[in-house]
Amino acid sequence: MAGSGVLADRICIANNERKQELSAQYLVYCALNNKGCHGGNALSTWEGLYEYGTVPESCIPFIGHDGPCPTNCTNGLEITEEMKVRPGKYISLPWGNGTSARVQAIQTEIMTNGPVWAGFWVFGDFKPFFKNNKKGIYKLTDTKKYEGGHAVQIIGWGTEEGVDYWLAVNSWGKEFADNGIFKIRRGTNECDIEEIVAAGLLA
Numbered sequence: 783m784a785g786s787g788v789l790a791d792r793i794c795i796a797n798n799e800r801k802q803e804l805s806a807q808y809l810v811y812c813a814l815n816n817k818g819c820h821g822g823n824a825l826s827t828w829e830g831l832y833e834y835g836t837v838p839e840s841c842i843p844f845i846g847h848d849g850p851c852p853t854n855c856t857n858g859l860e861i862t863e864e865m866k867v868r869p870g871k872y873i874s875l876p877w878g879n880g881t882s883a884r885v886q887a888i889q890t891e892i893m894t895n896g897p898v899w900a901g902f903w904v905f906g907d908f909k910p911f912f913k914n915n916k917k918g919i920y921k922l923t924d925t926k927k928y929e930g931g932h933a934v935q936i937i938g939w940g941t942e943e944g945v946d947y948w949l950a951v952n953s954w955g956k957e958f959a960d961n962g963i964f965k966i967r968r969g970t971n972e973c974d975i976e977e978i979v980a981a982g983l984l985a
Contacts, residue, residue: 784900792982870983872982881971895983908920919945936979937950
C-alpha cells in the first residue's frame with residue numbers, strides 16, 4: 783500500500799491536482815515479481831508499479847487477499863491501459879555515505895518530489911508503543927523480539943523536545959497511532975528505516 787500511496791501523492795504534487803487514490807490491491811494481484819499479501823521489497827514494489835501499473839482505488843478496492851490479476855473493475859468496467867497509472871522510472875536510496883548523507887538525501891527527495899517509500903523492521907514493542915502513546919516518537923527497545931518487515935510512506939520530519947523524527951503514514955488503519963500517522967526517531971537509522979528508501983519519478 784505504501785508504494786501506491788507514494789505514487790498517488792507524487793502525481794498530485796507534480797500536476798497540482800486533487801489526489802486520486804490508487805489501488806494497492808491491483809499490485810497485490812498483478813505484480814508477479816512481488817509476493818502479494820506476503821510482502822515484497824523496494825525493488826519489487828517499484829518494478830511492479832513500473833511494469834504493471836495500477837488503477838484507481840475505486841476500480842479495485844483493497845481487500846487484503848491474493849488472487850488472479852483482474853481484467854475488470856469490481857463494478858464490471860473493463861480495465862484498459864489508458865486507465866492504468868505508473869511511474870516513468872523508479873529510484874532507490876540511500877545516496878551518499880553515512881547516516882547524515884542518507885538523511886539529507888531523503889529530505890531533499892521529499893522536498894523536491896514528494897513522499898518516499900521506506901522499508902523497516904518491526905519489533906515487538908512497535909504496536910504497543912503507539913497503542914499507549916499515539917503521538918510519541920518511537921525508539922526501538924533493544925530487548926524486543928523481531929517480528930518481520932514492513933513498508934510505510936515517509937511524508938516529512940520534525941524535532942520534538944530535542945528528538946529528531948520522521949513523520950510516516952502507516953497502512954494499519956486510522957486507529958493506529960495518530961490517525962494512522964506516526965513518528966519514528968530520525969538520524970539513527972531506527973529499525974533500518976533510513977537503509978532502504980525508494981520512490982517513483984513521473985518522467
